[in-house]
Amino acid sequence: MTAKEIAKLAGLPESEAERSEVREDLEKILRYFSKLEDLDTGDIEPLVQPVYRENALREDEVKDPGFGTKEVLFNAPDAKDDMIRVPRTI
Amino acid sequence: MNMNEKTDMNPLAEQVLDRIRRQEDLLRCYISYDIEAVRKQAASVEKKIKDGEFRSPFAGIPYAVKDNLCTAGIRTTCGSKMLEHFVPAYDAAVVEKMKAAGAVLIGKTNMDEFAFGSSTETSFFGPTRNPADLSRTPGGSSGGSAAAVASGEAVMALGTDTGGSVRQPASHCGVVGTKPTYGVISRWGLIAYASSMDTVGTLTRSVEDAATLLDVLVGEDERDSTSLPHPRPGFREILNSDVRSLRIGIPADLIDAGVSDPVASSLETAAKALKEAGAIVERFEIGLADYLVPTYYLIAMAEASSNLERFDGVKYGYRTADPASLSDLYQKSRAEAFGEEVKRRIMLGTYVLSSGFYDEYYLKALKVRRLIKETYDRAFCKFDCILTPTAPTTSPLLGEKPDPISVYESDLFTVSANLTGCPAISVPWSRDEKGLPIGIQLMADVFCEGTMLRAANALETLREVRFYE
Secondary structure, eight states, rough: OOOHHHHHHTTTOOOGGSSHHHHHHHHHHHHGGGGGGGSSSSTTOOOSSOOOOOOOOOOOOOOOOOOHHHHTTTTTTSEEEEEEEOOOOO | OGGGGOOOHHHHHHHHHHHHHHHHHOOOOOEEEEEHHHHHEEEEEEEETTTTTTOOOTTTEEEEEEEBBBBBBBBOTTTTTGTTTTOHHHHOOOEEEHTTTTTTEEEEEOSSSGOOOOSTTTTTTTOOOOOOTEEEEEEEHHHHHHHHHHTSOOSEEEEESSSSSSSHHHHHHHHHEOSSSSTTOOOTTTTOOOOOOOOOEEESSSSHHHHHHHHHHOOOOSSTTTTTSSOOOOOHHHHHHHHHHTEEEHHHHHHHHHHHHHHHHHHHHHHHHHHHTTOOOEEEEEOGGGGHHHHHHHHHHHHHHGGGGGOOSSSSSOOOOOOHHHHHHHHHHHHSSSOOHHHHHOOOOOOOTTTTTTTIIIIHHHHHHHHHHHHHHHHHHHHHHEEEEESSOOOOOOOOOOOHHHHHHHTTTTTTHHTTOOOOOEEEEETTTTEEEEEEEEEETTTOOHHHHHHHHHHHHOOOOOOOO
């Protein structure tokens, strides 16, 4: 995979990966990660959560969060009529 | 400062505000604070204390909150241009708890952007200075919180610790930094970095304050589905400094991987003091020393890249001007508002999670994480606590631009607590020849905060260097 492709997957413009120092750093850090190849981990179960807990399930109920559309849209960069506006998509 | 000795709350808030007036322009601990709002809050809390509404030891205590924890109506930036004008509609669970206890919120503290860093220098709002030496960093990422507590610009502070971000700045600034067991404090309202390791932690001037504060903060919360009830809460009540027969292990292979001379001798004197107080202190080999930091960073970056996908310039946060299309809006907003370290981590995180590389990198790291967890499980069969320095050196000078890997490597002693979910604490122990604080770290098995705090309290009692008494 090229640096440009990585940038695109990361939701960044391809130009972000064009600078040589960025590419060098990415390569250096990936080489650093490759150290883990030394270890034999064939039968080992991956560990995702460090402290085990059962799935936390609860009823799917609507609860009042204590705030409404106005407070949420306050942070929207561009909103109109209780909706968030984005560039035309189709 | 001991909360139980307080006589009048308003003088304490005034004292803190006075420090802010005199020092804050220089130190830059805070991203946001409002002196008049603090006065009003302190007065209203004072009235409620008199009316008997607040009885908590924290009623009237001025405290600071790291700027990645949401505060209703107060902007929460995460140290990033992306959230420069973001005002949350709700409080983080820990802020709710402090409010309910009557603590007085002073302001929001500076941090590395999205908590990605160890010096607070990647903040969009500029660096914080270390109160012990203004030419140096306070550490990070909770550098503003640590500097605020060290300088008296807050009595205590909340921080967050994903790989050492509470403990390392505590060590560099000379305050107590505590990271409890993963999951025992709700992360509701925390802007996520690496969700399998993010932990809310505390910065205080004493171990006793830390124990008291943890008692307020721990507890299961249905809004954070990874939160857990603590099986043995009530830390303040059982706190003493008796370390007789306590088994303490020093992982020699980790120490040998490289610490500065003053830090090495600080660890030696701490070990000797604990031994003289009756603890059984032994050196041992923990193993996997070379793999802790790469495993941590690989997992942290993977989770970060996923967590930071939400910042797309649509619903909140920074949006680029005049985007040509929706995808242009996403990409340009992110490119213009994220700093260099954030972009580096999300690109690497995206790469290690991408199909074709997932098994080689991410899955491999999760397997090594299991090996690391098993290694520490074995160590905790032999020892009650693991003793190390918190950081390999004292605080670096501001403006140094070391290469990213050497910055990552300086987290050698702190990341294992996050990979394993174990609690760990940094206690100020000594100073180097320049007078810079050196912290000693104690780590214990999951849910063993009680033992850890006891050993930390012993260190605080035994130390010969003055910090805050």
